[in-house]
Amino acid sequence: MRTSRREFLRSASAALIGLSIKGDRPVSGSFVNDSYQMGHLLRDRASFPPATQIAKHAVVIVGGGVAGLSAAWRLCKKGFTDFVLLEMNQQAGGNSRWGENEITAYPWAAHYVPVPGPKAVYVRELFEDLGVLKNGHWEERYLCFSPQERLFLYGRWQDGIEPAIGLTATDRGQFQKLEDEIHSFRFTGKFTVPMEVGLSESTVELDRISFADWLRTKGMNSRVLNWYLNYCCRDDYGATTNNTSAWAGIQYFASREPEEKGPLTWPEGNGWIVRRLLERLGTFVQCDRMVHKISKEGKQVRILAGDNEYRAQFVIFAAPTLLAPYLIEGMAPLHEFEYSPWLTANLTLEHLPDSYGTDPTWDSVFMDSPTLGYVDATHQSLRSHIDRTVWTFYWALAEGSPSENRKFLLNKDWNYWKEAILHDLERVHPDIRKCVSRIDVMRMGHAMARPKVGAIFSSERRIIAKSSGPIFFANSDLSGFSIFEEAQYRGIHAAERVLGKLGRAA
Amino acid sequence: MGILLFITVLLIAACGLIYELIAGTLASYLLGDSVLQFSTIIGCYLFAMGIGSALSRYIHRGLAYRFVWIELLLGVVGGLSSAFLFLAFAYTQGFQLLMYAVVVVIGVLVGLEIPILMRIIRGRYHFRDVVAHVLTFDYLGALGASLLFPILLVPYLGLVRSAMLFGMINVAVAVWSTFLFANQIASVRPLRFLCVAILCGLGVGFAQAKRITIAAEDNIYADEIIFSRDTRYQHIVLTRFKDDIRLFLSSHLQFSSRDEYRYHESLIHPGLSAVPAPRRVLVLGGGDGLALREILKYPQVESVTLVDLDPEMTRLFSTNPMLTALNQKSFSSPKVHIINADAFPWVDSDTESFDFIVIDFPDPTNYSLGKLYTTAFYKAVARHLSAQGLMVVQSTSPMFARDSYWCIAETLKQSGLHTYPYHVYVPSFGEWGFVIAGNRDFQVPVSLPSGLRFLSLAGLPALFQFPPDMSPLAMPPNRLNDQVLVRTYDQDWKDISH
Numbered sequence A: 001m002r003t004s005r006r007e008f009l010r011s012a013s014a015a016l017i018g019l020s021i022k023g024d025r026p027v028s029g030s031f032v033n034d035s036y037q038m039g040h041l042l043r044d045r046a047s048f049p050p051a052t053q054i055a056k057h058a059v060v061i062v063g064g065g066v067a068g069l070s071a072a073w074r075l076c077k078k079g080f081t082d083f084v085l086l087e088m089n090q091q092a093g094g095n096s097r098w099g100e101n102e103i104t105a106y107p108w109a110a111h112y113v114p115v116p117g118p119k120a121v122y123v124r125e126l127f128e129d130l131g132v133l134k135n136g137h138w139e140e141r142y143l144c145f146s147p148q149e150r151l152f153l154y155g156r157w158q159d160g161i162e163p164a165i166g167l168t169a170t171d172r173g174q175f176q177k178l179e180d181e182i183h184s185f186r187f188t189g190k191f192t193v194p195m196e197v198g199l200s201e202s203t204v205e206l207d208r209i210s211f212a213d214w215l216r217t218k219g220m221n222s223r224v225l226n227w228y229l230n231y232c233c234r235d236d237y238g239a240t241t242n243n244t245s246a247w248a249g250i251q252y253f254a255s256r257e258p259e260e261k262g263p264l265t266w267p268e269g270n271g272w273i274v275r276r277l278l279e280r281l282g283t284f285v286q287c288d289r290m291v292h293k294i295s296k297e298g299k300q301v302r303i304l305a306g307d308n309e310y311r312a313q314f315v316i317f318a319a320p321t322l323l324a325p326y327l328i329e330g331m332a333p334l335h336e337f338e339y340s341p342w343l344t345a346n347l348t349l350e351h352l353p354d355s356y357g358t359d360p361t362w363d364s365v366f367m368d369s370p371t372l373g374y375v376d377a378t379h380q381s382l383r384s385h386i387d388r389t390v391w392t393f394y395w396a397l398a399e400g401s402p403s404e405n406r407k408f409l410l411n412k413d414w415n416y417w418k419e420a421i422l423h424d425l426e427r428v429h430p431d432i433r434k435c436v437s438r439i440d441v442m443r444m445g446h447a448m449a450r451p452k453v454g455a456i457f458s459s460e461r462r463i464i465a466k467s468s469g470p471i472f473f474a475n476s477d478l479s480g481f482s483i484f485e486e487a488q489y490r491g492i493h494a495a496e497r498v499l500g501k502l503g504r505a506a
Numbered sequence B: 001m002g003i004l005l006f007i008t009v010l011l012i013a014a015c016g017l018i019y020e021l022i023a024g025t026l027a028s029y030l031l032g033d034s035v036l037q038f039s040t041i042i043g044c045y046l047f048a049m050g051i052g053s054a055l056s057r058y059i060h061r062g063l064a065y066r067f068v069w070i071e072l073l074l075g076v077v078g079g080l081s082s083a084f085l086f087l088a089f090a091y092t093q094g095f096q097l098l099m100y101a102v103v104v105v106i107g108v109l110v111g112l113e114i115p116i117l118m119r120i121i122r123g124r125y126h127f128r129d130v131v132a133h134v135l136t137f138d139y140l141g142a143l144g145a146s147l148l149f150p151i152l153l154v155p156y157l158g159l160v161r162s163a164m165l166f167g168m169i170n171v172a173v174a175v176w177s178t179f180l181f182a183n184q185i186a187s188v189r190p191l192r193f194l195c196v197a198i199l200c201g202l203g204v205g206f207a208q209a210k211r212i213t214i215a216a217e218d219n220i221y222a223d224e225i226i227f228s229r230d231t232r233y234q235h236i237v238l239t240r241f242k243d244d245i246r247l248f249l250s251s252h253l254q255f256s257s258r259d260e261y262r263y264h265e266s267l268i269h270p271g272l273s274a275v276p277a278p279r280r281v282l283v284l285g286g287g288d289g290l291a292l293r294e295i296l297k298y299p300q301v302e303s304v305t306l307v308d309l310d311p312e313m314t315r316l317f318s319t320n321p322m323l324t325a326l327n328q329k330s331f332s333s334p335k336v337h338i339i340n341a342d343a344f345p346w347v348d349s350d351t352e353s354f355d356f357i358v359i360d361f362p363d364p365t366n367y368s369l370g371k372l373y374t375t376a377f378y379k380a381v382a383r384h385l386s387a388q389g390l391m392v393v394q395s396t397s398p399m400f401a402r403d404s405y406w407c408i409a410e411t412l413k414q415s416g417l418h419t420y421p422y423h424v425y426v427p428s429f430g431e432w433g434f435v436i437a438g439n440r441d442f443q444v445p446v447s448l449p450s451g452l453r454f455l456s457l458a459g460l461p462a463l464f465q466f467p468p469d470m471s472p473l474a475m476p477p478n479r480l481n482d483q484v485l486v487r488t489y490d491q492d493w494k495d496i497s498h
Helices: A005-016 A036-043 A066-077 A121-129 A169-188 A201-207 A211-217 A223-237 A246-254 A271-284 A321-327 A402-411 A414-426 A459-465 A484-501 B002-031 B034-058 B063-091 B095-121 B127-180 B189-213 B260-272 B290-295 B311-319 B321-326 B343-349 B367-373 B375-382 B402-414 B484-497
Strands: A053-062 A083-086 A098-100 A105-107 A149-153 A156-159 A291-297 A300-305 A308-317 A339-349 A363-366 A374-376 A389-396 A436-449 A471-473 B224-230 B235-241 B244-249 B252-256 B280-285 B303-307 B336-339 B354-360 B385-394 B418-426 B430-438
Touching (some): A036 A436, A053 A066, A066 A083, A066 A271, A066 A484, A083 A308, A105 A271, A105 A389, A169 A223, A201 A246, A211 A223, A211 A246, A223 A246, A223 A389, A291 A321, A308 A484, A402 A436, A414 A436, B002 B034, B002 B063, B002 B095, B002 B224, B235 B311, B244 B321, B260 B290, B260 B385, B260 B430, B290 B303, B290 B354, B303 B343, B343 B375, B402 B430
Parallel strands (some): A053 A083, A149 A363, A308 A471, B280 B354, B303 B336, B354 B385
Antiparallel strands (some): A149 A156, A300 A308, A339 A436, B244 B252, B385 B430
């Protein structure tokens, strides 16, 4: 790039009088962790090389997200070692993958786990193993530090994400009404984490209408309340209240006790849990192994991954269930599974914007934004002085059809998404471009299962979840929605069933 | 032409006197003892002028050309003298030497001015008129300067900008002289170009100096600011009024040299004297070295590790003569090891054990500092305590921030420690509180180091008594995930300031 003479003189004279031109920082970055190409190879039934080596294991786990890793953790804990886990990406972790730069580790997607209640037995067991829960007490440094969350509305920040300022009497009344409704649902014990524990046929009616419709029938039409509930559904399910089953909308609130100050979180989000699991699992986990075919042959299952062939008695299929018909020979196509496309971005900030507004918080959300705001990766740092940081920006493409949104997600270039993210942030931080030096963007076409109307009581889902082998399914989408506890539950549950079949029941 | 010439004399006389007054004032601010500073500086300066006058006889030719050069040099040296001396004070140990050197250089140059000027114009007037006019305007200029300096310059411009303004006047005289004596100078243009360049440089300095000294800051602090610096971590300000030096970190008072001994004796001795044989001590915070000074009164202490975030702080308090006089050069002790690190991660990763741990952080005014007052932090610190070890925590005021004080005490208790709260009166702070904590019981010490100015054995038990207006309150502990202390502290101070 050539600098014009005039520009040179201008900057030189500016430097001479000691004033730096206060401009925007150049922003670098790219798309990262793209994996849709591999998915499309499977979809398009591309041909793969023949196997050159064969390995035999009692169990092969397909997919190294939280479900697969939890299954492996369970097998190891039971002293069972004749297994291998195959992960198609270079890095295991699935939706709990993480990244790291010279400033901090940061999450690529899932970034917290609510403090688990007494029914989440497996999660509590895991956290005891990882030193997060000690003698009934949660380790303080893994609970989200103060101040936790804030919401930007009416040109200012408030503490917490549930709108609390500028409410009319009607708004307040409806927030109270929702709380009362939720309280009675919670009291039934039918909304639990994991969902399978409490799931009851008596709640099937709630799965037949959307959350938005349910709210309408209850007369809850407050704009602020609806914004808030829509935000919650976008945040947990990647869907608007129109596209979320009322059952799932209620589950979001009724499944959890008004918890002690949480949630549990780490700089790299749930990547911290994955790291601890990987430390324990060592060479059982093989990355860069894309499974392209699974077939039953007699009492054995053949698993082809690149030029490797594996033979196993049992397979735990922990990858997204939508892939199963493309991999498993003879499996019928699926119709009732739907997934939400997401985009996350990690922004490197050389300093906080002058417009930051409050003491640094963990999660910052903007009212009436299509995005979900950002989480500060250095918030869980023990340091008292922090200048540079990383923000993880979340955006569920919830409005409109998932397939159209997936195309849109893949068709737009990095520059488009960079500008879209900065535009969104600029509404709240006008000087954000002076602070950001890098934006890496991760696109996930099928980021998480969407609990649309009918998804929870879907017979397809429940039949696959109950599969009697030799292929067991374990992805969180078998719960109808993708959250950490469900993935972990499904993974452990599958491992238990395999151990039972092998005659090594718990 | 005549009157213009003599105005030149008036101006250069004013400039000369201003530099002298600036040096004297600056030395008085920074070192105190104004009588000594003014006497020695005026003496030095006049003596240097004599040297200059004596040297003037060795200048034979090109008088006008050399006069312009002398003005330029004076403009630069005098104009930057004040900024240079402030920086020298902050960054070197040889402030006084440099100050007298600057005074001598200026004195010599000023001493050259008048003799040379008289020789330049001697052909134009009778000798007796030359002497009479030059000296008259010389003294008039001095009168003007001596009136301007206290009434206008110091209050409105400050020392740094006053010096730069008069530096510019010297350079302006140089420019002016190239016109006045144009026929006596061979090549005028390069000289004029140089003059303009220097004038611009000083102009920029003048504009920037405003930012350095931040006029508004003078309103926050009651006393003269003698040091002000934005480090990566905080804003350090030192003020001085007579013999009282005060340190402010990000606008919060840290100590006043008049009564800091009360604070630091109370911080250290009740706890440290209760440890039977303290060998290893840890100080978290305390970059001023004043707690160190008290700790070094125990000959059995073999090593003191001081962890302070800001290297600028520890450097300032280990090099600046005025400040090392205050901490009795505690940083120079071979027993002391300085670690510039963020305290929590350091405590978390280090494994050494200590017999006494001093936690002396700024008050919990925000959530970042609040992390250093949590159960998670105290538990991490307590792992460093030896079997006989104790720790002490600066815990804000039980009078003005009573909830906060008892919140800190409760936090220590919930960290599994035995706690022993006490308080003292420090005039510049008011009632101030500390908490001794440990894995074991604590008994009020039966001996203290000699030479203490505030604490006495007889007075110690009373420190642990709290009158009803400061007595314990039931408070929740401060935790990383629920920092009640920051909100409480904020509320406590709002309650007394409104």
